[in-house]
Each structure stands twice: as C-alpha cells, then as structure tokens.
Amino acid sequence: MVMRKKLHSCTEAQISIAIFDRMSFKNLSDKTFARLKVIVFLLALFPIVKLVFCAYLDILGANPIEKITRTTGYWTLLFLLVTLAATPIRRLFKWLWVIRLRRMLGLFAFFYGCLHFLTYLILDQFFDWEAILKDLIKRPYITVGFLAFVLMLPLAITSSDSMIHRLGGKRWRLLHRLVYVTAIAGVVHYWWLVKKDLTEPTIFGVVLTTLLGMRFFLWNKNRHAH
C-alpha cells in the first residue's frame, strides 16, 4: 500500500520509464531469462503435482475420474491460450524473450492434452474400444476434442530445433498454424460438453477470439504497410 501511494505521486510515464529502465523487460539478460524459464517450468508443473498429491491423499472428491478429466482438460486449454498469447505480447510490448518461452508452453499444452486423452482412454473408458469408436463417431464434442488432440501430435514431434532445420522455417511455420485449429477445436469441445453452465467455455472463447483477432489485425496492418 505504501508503495502504491508513493507511486501515485509521480506521473504514469515516469513510473513506467523507471520500471523499464530498472528491469529492462524488453531484453532480458541470458541469466535472467534462464531463471525465468525455470520458474515458468515449475509453475507449469504445479497442476499435475497438485493432482497427484490430491489423488494420493484421496481428496479428489466423489468422482475422481471426472475431476482428473476436467482438470487436465482445463490446463490443456489454458496452456494453448497462453502459447497463443506469446506472439501478440511480443508485438505489443516488444518483449522479445516471450517467444523463447513459447515452445515450452506449447509442449505443456501437449503434455496436459496427453494426460487428458489418456484419462479418457484408460480411467474413463478403460480401453472399451467399441464405446470409444461410438463416441468418436456419434458425439461431436468427442470428435472435435480428438481432432484437437491429434493435430497437436505433429506439432509436438516437429518442435525440436533440428526438425525446424529439416523442414525449413517457411514450411515449419505453415505446419504450426495447425495450432489455431487445435485451439478452436478445443474450445468448441468444451463448449459442447458442458450441461448448462457456459461461463468457463465462454471465457475461453472470448480470450481465444481476442488472440486470433489481434493476429488478424496485425497481419492486416502489416500487409497494408508493405
């Protein structure tokens, strides 16, 4: 509180200059970035650590399988959106280093997506292939969710530096636009599966639309500039 009062006494511009000078958010030193990356990595592991911890203590509630499905699905979508936020953030704030976190964030989306899929396959259906096939064909929310997951596979496989070199930047970038399809399919999957309360799917939808809209806006501006 004291801090905030002090800050109010100087102008906004002065503050931002002061902060940015001190911390130089635009360009982080290698050491700072390495630290930041470790912190983000550990934070990104928190949901799974918590889940395992609660499972161990048997405090996942009356329907643990549902809880695990929901939690892993939620974090998959969240990491997809965070990954998609990297480019707009870099462009808007000129924080170049954000893009260097993007691969890790994207891989975390894939990681939680795998857990989500495996939860469905093993815990929920227990390899009941007939039921799974029926689900895939007849349940649009499953179909679209499965599509979102499958499209993440080539992206995860080609996420390494050597794969970028092998594919060439242009083709690699083209391929990785699939993440837009995955994110849209993921949000639609959530939207279609809730029984009645659309609050959370709506929030995810609005954020995704904003992120994609910003891309379109920047792309359009760029096109006109050239």
Added chain:
Amino acid sequence: MKSYKIKPISSSEITHPGLFYARRKFMQMAGGATLAALMPSTVWANEKLSASHNATYNLKDELTPYKDVTTYNNFYEFGTSKEDPANNAKGLKTRPWSIVVDGEVNKPKTFAIEELLKMAPLEERVYRFRCVEAWSMAIPWIGFSLNELIKRVEPTSNAKFVEFISLHDQEQMPGQKSSVLEWPYREGLRIDEAMHPLTLLTMGLYGELLPNQNGAPVRVVVPWKYGFKSPKSIVQIRFTEKQPISSWMQAGPNEYGFYSNVNPNIEHARWSQAKERRIGEFFKRETLLLNGYAEEVAQLYGGTDINSYF
C-alpha cells in the same frame, strides 16, 4: 411522551447465519447423546430421524458412502459445480417450512414440515439414483409414498399432472443469482406416476434429516427417472390438467423431455446413456431399463414401447 432512540444494530454485530446454526447444532450435540460425540464424522451431521427399514426396497449393491452422497450434488440453486451445494447450502433455513398444496384438488391445504414428518410412518428405502450425467449412487432415503399426501387433498378428476415448485430465494440460494435455469426450479409428474408407491416424499437419508445440500427439508425422489426429476426443497405442489413445463425442459427442449425415464436405449442429445459410473467404482455399469424398476413401473407406460416416452 419520551421517545427512545434505538441504536441500529451494525451489521458487524449480527451473527452470520451459518455460524448461528453451527453454534445451535453444537449445543444440540453437546446436550444430546454422548454417542454422537463419539462419532468423529458427525460434527456437521443433522438431527437423527428414525424410520423403519422397508425390506421391499433393498439393493444388493453397496450403499454409496455418506460423504459422497452429501458432497457430490447437482443443486444449481447453490452453484453449478458438484461441491458448491455442500459449501453454500449451510445457511438454508429449513424451519419454519411448509408446502402449499393446491390446484385441482378438493381439499387444498398448507402442510407444515412438522405435520409432514408425522403424516405417515417413516420408512427407510434404498434406491438407485441415476443422474442424467451418467453417474449413479445407492442411497438410503427416509420418507413415505407421496400418495399418502396426495390422498389427503383429494385430487379432482381434472388433476392429470402434478407440478413441484422449489424454494425461490436469492438470499438463501446464491446460485439463483445466475440465470443458468429459470427459477424457481419446477418439475412435474403425471398423476399416476406421482401416485405410484415408489415415488417417495423424502425428508431424510442415512438415518438423519435431509442435509441442506440434498434438498432439505423435503423433496421428492422418483427412482426410475433421471435425478433432475426428483425436485428438492419443495414449497408448493400443484395439481394441473395440463402437462407442466419443467425448468430443464425449458432450458433444453431437445435434451430433456417431460418423462425422462432412465433408459439405456435412448441417448442424451450429446452423450450415451447405456452405461453409468457408480460413484466409488472404477468400471462402468450397464444402465438398467427404468433404472431397474421396470417390473414395478413399466405398466405406467402401457407396456407398449417405453422408448417413445421422452
């Protein structure tokens, strides 16, 4: 004449209702049997409610644990997540409480909850409870057949349907601030369904008064229908000539029909109803036609194609 200025009580001095009832409960417990004190899990338990076990309505299945029955609830009046009701229903005031019974009846009447508790011998019945979301439980309810109450008000020949209306009070039911369903919650049955002995006017479970999150102080349980057809915290029962429109029918006309009988052959618009997960079990079970009560209730549907009743 001397006028006194009464200092208004500041809101900080008013005891939170949850705390108030918690204290009261604590005093009741302290004053009550030491037996209660010896059972660690009964700190929040409700008053005991004695009933004779009705062996006709028994299941081979193991009972779903009390903790799961009372912490995993769909009761949108208190929020849409399963844990919300147990967390948010503590302040629900269940005394005084009464049910207005009116509409197409010769003897409309308002029944106080105390009266309902004494109206007929209380029975304990173990029923399967199948939620439309494909999970299920086995629950020892306490109550008596709803027809005991219906007989007392003498429905007229115009009474073709029964509508149940739940409490509408945003202060006590914070979930009603959201328009996720149209409030108050309304459900309905055909008169013969309501008269069927299986349809239970329910005031307790697991040997105690209904916990708030399970629909205190009085609800109806219709075991051969999906859970949402078993309305909670009822304040009015109305007999009508026309088929009432329930809250869920209004919310999703193509997903929730008036009958909504448990039926593995009729899929929900978005998911299968062929199997269910019994809470506490790993492998899914096959869902039974009319939730295993076909022998008792199939004749309500003329023995004809049960699948045509949506």
